[in-house]
Every structure is written in structure tokens, then in C-alpha cells.
Amino acid sequence: MKGILGRKVGMTQIYQQDGTVVPVTVVEAGPCFVTQLRLPERDGYRAVQLGFGPAKIKHLSKGQQGHLATAGVPQLRHLREVRTREDEVYTLGERILVDVFEPGERVDIQGTSKGRGFAGVVKRHHFAGGPHTHGQSDRERAPGSIGACATPGRVWKGQKMPGQLGNKQTTVQNLEVVLVDPERNLLAVRGSVPGPKGALVLIRGVRKQRVAKGG
Amino acid sequence: MNLVESLERQMATPNPNVPDLSVGDTVRVHVRIVEGDRERIQPFQGTIIRMRNGKSAGASFTVRRIASNGIGVERTFLLYSPRVERVEVMRHAKVRRAKLYFLRELSGRAARLKERRD
Numbered sequence: 001m002k003g004i005l006g007r008k009v010g011m012t013q014i015y016q017q018d019g020t021v022v023p024v025t026v027v028e029a030g031p032c033f034v035t036q037l038r039l040p041e042r043d044g045y046r047a048v049q050l051g052f053g054p055a056k057i058k059h060l061s062k063g064q065q066g067h068l069a070t071a072g073v074p075q076l077r078h079l080r081e082v083r084t085r086e087d088e089v090y091t092l093g094e095r096i097l098v099d100v101f102e103p104g105e106r107v108d109i110q111g112t113s114k115g116r117g118f119a120g121v122v123k124r125h126h127f128a129g130g131p132h133t134h135g136q137s138d139r140e141r142a143p144g145s146i147g148a149c150a151t152p153g154r155v156w157k158g159q160k161m162p163g164q165l166g167n168k169q170t171t172v173q174n175l176e177v178v179l180v181d182p183e184r185n186l187l188a189v190r191g192s193v194p195g196p197k198g199a200l201v202l203i204r205g206v207r208k209q210r211v212a213k214g215g
Numbered sequence: 216m217n218l219v220e221s222l223e224r225q226m227a228t229p230n231p232n233v234p235d236l237s238v239g240d241t242v243r244v245h246v247r248i249v250e251g252d253r254e255r256i257q258p259f260q261g262t263i264i265r266m267r268n269g270k271s272a273g274a275s276f277t278v279r280r281i282a283s284n285g286i287g288v289e290r291t292f293l294l295y296s297p298r299v300e301r302v303e304v305m306r307h308a309k310v311r312r313a314k315l316y317f318l319r320e321l322s323g324r325a326a327r328l329k330e331r332r333d
Binding site: 015026 | 221222223247249271272273293295296297298
């Protein structure tokens with residue numbers, strides 16, 4: 001599976017020739033470097049490790065510096081792995097640019113969603129909250145009942161409750177690549193991408209191929 | 216200029232048939248209408264009551280016209296859309312605010328704007 005690391009730039013709109021407007025997210029993707037090859041013989045699985053983003057030497061540990069020097073690549077801030085098939089050939093230190101993707105292709109994008117902190121049940125699970133009127137107090141955003149009485153005598157596992165929302169690894173699947181600009185390393189995909197502007201995202205080929213109806 | 220803006224500049228090139236517009240202008244907008252596989256051009260004439268989002272790709276303007284029976288019709292066009300074929304400015308007007316929403320409350324002679332000649 002091919003992949004590239006990038007930085008989310010922001011959203012805009014693109015006009016197609018017939019005048020339809022496509023909402024797109026722009027990602028500054030690459031240039032990435034292959035920093036390590038994972039091989040079945042040694043690691044038990046096959047993957048490439050990609051590195052992205054300039055880093056100052058003071059931000060890298062000696063171990064990281066040595067790891068990058070082995071690959072013969074510049075100082076890089078972020079490393080991520082992408083699983084590969086046997087027929088995909090990568091060489092250590094290889095530069096990967098956005099042009100591995102082309103318009104019309106589908107991709108999956110993985111990132112870290114915006115953190116919303118400790119969120120209540122209305123925001124986190126789209127509960128309706130309680131009634132606002134009829135003598136209610138303190139019930140507007142309350143979860144309501146969380147279980148029955150003596151049977152089962154406990155709260156079910158998985159009961160939706162308040163807690164941390166966002167700041168979690170999220171993958172959006174099957175996004176259409178609308179535009180590739182190799183000159184400025186830009187990629188635009190239809191729809192939204194997890195995370196704030198400037199966040200690291202991993203763009204990969206699709207994991208689930210769409211099967212034609214009846215196929 | 217950030218990357219999104221520069222990309223927008225590149226993708227949303229100004230249409231040479233659309234002059235600089237401003238609020239209060241009386242314009243005739245020629246829009247391409249696609250019906251199935253047929254295409255035709257429909258004019259829409261009225262006063263610009265709103266300009267939105269300046270130079271970004273999503274910039275739009277709203278034209279208000281009084282249709283038959285004195286019913287107001289407002290239509291919003293995307294400034295950089297290829298569907299906006301051509302815009303003719305018929306008249307400029309002297310206006311003192313950015314959005315002319317007050318025209319919605321007025322009708323007939325009260326809804327006139329003073330012409331600006333320059």
C-alpha cells in the first residue's frame with residue numbers, strides 16, 4: 001500500500017469545469033523519506049517506515065539521529081509505518097513525493113482528531129438531554145437513567161457516559177483525491193480530514209476496495 | 216499569503232466577463248443553466264445587496280430583483296463559478312452600508328437607490 005505523510009493546511013472549495021463546487025481539504029504532503037524497511041525475515045511483517053518534516057538536531061535524540069543517519073536522510077520530525085505488499089519495492093533513503101497519488105484515486109487519511117477534553121453525554125454521544133421546562137432543574141444536559149434496578153444490579157459494560165472526546169487517532173476512509181500539485185507538494189481531497197490545521201496526517205491507499213454491485 | 220489562499224487564487228481565476236462589482240450596483244447576470252444535457256443562458260437582473268468573502272474561492276454576491284406582483288426574489292451567485300457566464304453592470308448607486316438588507320422592507324419608490332456617476 002502506498003502512503004505519504006503530510007500536514008493539514010485547511011479547507012477550501014474547488015470549481016469543476018461544469019460549475020459544480022467540491023469542498024476539499026488541502027494537505028501539504030511530503031516530501032517523505034524511507035527511513036527503514038520492515039522485512040518479514042527480520043521483523044515478522046512487511047512495511048516501510050516513512051519520515052516527514054524538517055527537525056532541528058536539538059529536537060532529536062542521539063538514537064533518532066543515528067537511525068536517520070543509517071538511512072542517509074535529512075533530520076525528520078515524524079516517523080510512521082505503512083504496511084506494504086511483496087510486489088511493492090522501496091529502497092532505503094528513497095524520496096516519496098505527492099505524485100504517487102493522482103486525481104480521481106481514493107485514499108484513507110489517518111490523523112488525530114481535535115481534542116474536546118472531558119465532554120458530557122450530549123456532546124460526546126449526541127444524547128438529547130432532559131426537558132427544559134415542566135419544573136425541571138439541573139436536567140438540561142443530564143444523561144438520564146444508566147440502567148435498571150436489582151436485575152442486573154449493575155451498569156452494563158459499554159454504557160455511554162461522559163469522558164474524553166477527541167484527541168484520538170481517527171481514520172477517514174475512501175476520500176477522493178481531487179487535485180495533486182507536485183510543485184508545491186499539495187494534495188486536495190474531497191471532504192474533511194481529522195485534526196486541526198497544521199496537524200500531521202498519514203495518507204494511504206484505500207484499505208477497503210469498493211466492490212461493484214453484485215460483485 | 217498562506218497555501219490555501221495561493222491555491223484558491225490559482226484554481227478560482229477571475230472571469231474576464233465579470234467586471235468589479237460593488238454593493239448597490241444594478242446588474243444583469245447571465246447564468247448557464249444545465250438541464251440534463253441541454254444548456255442555456257438565463258439572465259437575472261437586479262440590485263446587488265450583498266458581497267461576501269472577497270477574493271476567496273467561495274466568494275459570492277446576492278442580487279435582489281422585484282418580480283411580477285411586487286414579489287422580491289433574491290439569488291446568490293458564486294463569484295468565481297464557471298456557471299456565471301457574464302455580468303453587465305447597468306448602473307452604480309450611492310450606498311452608505313455594506314449590506315442593503317433594508318431594501319427587503321421597502322417597496323416601490325422607497326426602494327430606489329441614488330445613482331452614482333463616476
